[in-house]
Amino acid sequence: MNPQVPFLDLKAHHAPRRAEFLSAIGEVIDSGAFAGGPFVAKFEQDFAAFCDTPFAIGVGNGTDAIWLALLALGVGPGDEVITVPNTFMATAEAISYCGAIPVFVDIDPRTYTMNPAQIEAAISNRTRAIVPVHLFGQMADMDPILEIADRHGIPVVEDACQAHGAEYKGRKAGSMGAAGCFSFYPGKNLGAFGEGGAVVTSNEDLKQKIQALRDHGQSRKYHHSMIGWNARMDGIQGAVLRLKLEHLAENNDRRRAHARAYTQALSSVNGLITPHEAAYGRHVYHLYVIRVAERDRVLADLSDRGVQCGIHYPIPVHLQEAYQSLGYQRGSMPVAERCAEESLSLPMFPELTEEQIDLVVREVRNCVGRTGASARRTAGTAAAACTSR
Ligand SMILES: *Cc1c(COP(=O)(O)O)cnc(C)c1O
Numbered sequence: 001m002n003p004q005v006p007f008l009d010l011k012a013h014h015a016p017r018r019a020e021f022l023s024a025i026g027e028v029i030d031s032g033a034f035a036g037g038p039f040v041a042k043f044e045q046d047f048a049a050f051c052d053t054p055f056a057i058g059v060g061n062g063t064d065a066i067w068l069a070l071l072a073l074g075v076g077p078g079d080e081v082i083t084v085p086n087t088f089m090a091t092a093e094a095i096s097y098c099g100a101i102p103v104f105v106d107i108d109p110r111t112y113t114m115n116p117a118q119i120e121a122a123i124s125n126r127t128r129a130i131v132p133v134h135l136f137g138q139m140a141d142m143d144p145i146l147e148i149a150d151r152h153g154i155p156v157v158e159d160a161c162q163a164h165g166a167e168y169k170g171r172k173a174g175s176m177g178a179a180g181c182f183s184f185y186p187g188k189n190l191g192a193f194g195e196g197g198a199v200v201t202s203n204e205d206l207k208q209k210i211q212a213l214r215d216h217g218q219s220r221k222y223h224h225s226m227i228g229w230n231a232r233m234d235g236i237q238g239a240v241l242r243l244k245l246e247h248l249a250e251n252n253d254r255r256r257a258h259a260r261a262y263t264q265a266l267s268s269v270n271g272l273i274t275p276h277e278a279a280y281g282r283h284v285y286h287l288y289v290i291r292v293a294e295r296d297r298v299l300a301d302l303s304d305r306g307v308q309c310g311i312h313y314p315i316p317v318h319l320q321e322a323y324q325s326l327g328y329q330r331g332s333m334p335v336a337e338r339c340a341e342e343s344l345s346l347p348m349f350p351e352l353t354e355e356q357i358d359l360v361v362r363e364v365r366n367c368v369g370r371t372g373a374s375a376r377r378t379a380g381t382a383a384a385a386c387t388s389r
Pocket of ligand 1: 061062063064087088090091133159161162182183184185196197
């Protein structure tokens with residue numbers, strides 16, 4: 001059976017502008033500028049302007065963006081980079097691909113982003129960068145993070161892969177650290193027709209290094225001043241992304257409106273925690289993530305009733321098999337671990353209809369309501385534990 005409310009609906013997202021996309025792709029075909037080139041350069045200009053930064057560098061994907069930003073900042077073998085465990089694996093992978101070691105700190109129990117109070121204890125004389133993740137569309141608490149980083153002379157690289165257009169005290173995601181890294185994976189708030197990513201920065205030296213790194217370390221054709229990689233953005237992605245960027249702000253507004261509707265309808269449900277919007281910023285709801293007890297049962301029940309949900313993420317990175325050698329134990333990041341057990345992502349995309357939202361709300365109320373009194377108490381306890389600071 002097709003789900004009545006899909007988790008994500010890219011067809012609905014692209015259908016209204018299909019002809020425009022085809023014509024933009026046609027231009028790329030006619031010009032032959034497939035790898036990097038003028039379509040990417042034009043998108044870079046527009047995206048830099050959108051992020052309030054002087055420079056944007058288009059790359060192959062979001063993982064490349066984080067990796068190359070860290071490499072350009074000089075992160076290398078034996079160095080340590082501080083980040084959070086409740087993120088997509090790519091944040092830590094990018095650190096590992098520099099030869100560096102990810103050092104995890106736990107998250108704030110309300111915003112699910114890096115807890116600034118945990119950073120200082122994780123800093124060592126090998127710490128070379130701090131990578132906060134603007135998770136689900138909400139920025140981390142950047143002022144205290146930047147204050148600590150500045151005091152120790154450590155650069156901050158923002159993982160803004162879920163936060164295109166999010167704001168912190170009026171400042172755009174990606175514009176506050178030494179570099180901001182974005183993914184244009186199709187399901188992100190700004191998504192390509194395939195893979196894409198970008199680094200934004202105000203630092204010209206960093207921009208030049210990343211431009212060279214993404215193109216085999218050459219600043220001039222066949223003159224390689226460093227060992228780089230092939231991490232260019234495709235011309236077709238540049239052309240499509242430039243078109244889609246025109247509607248990003250409006251689509252973020254629609255996501256926010258849907259989130260408001262969800263929160264209004266669900267915040268009174270016993271044993272359910274709705275997302276917290278920190279007063280410092282503007283959440284752009286890449287994902288709308290609630291927390292419930294018996295999450296896996298609720299997920300399955302909702303699926304049976306035609307509501308497709310997701311889990312972001314079921315296993316925190318410090319407990320992934322791939323990172324066993326780092327030696328983290330269960331219990332070392334209690335807030336992130338609890339969130340991994342309780343988080344449930346409801347359908348969220350700009351084209352959600354009022355009827356779809358009503359259906360999701362009704363079924364969530366049914367499924368969470370079916371929880372026995374004891375389970376509800378468990379959720380209540382979880383809520384208390386996770387909202388107290
Ligand atoms: C999507 C994502 C990435 C990686 O981006 P890709 O384009 O898939 O390589 C990194 N960090 C976070 C938080 C993400 O959501």
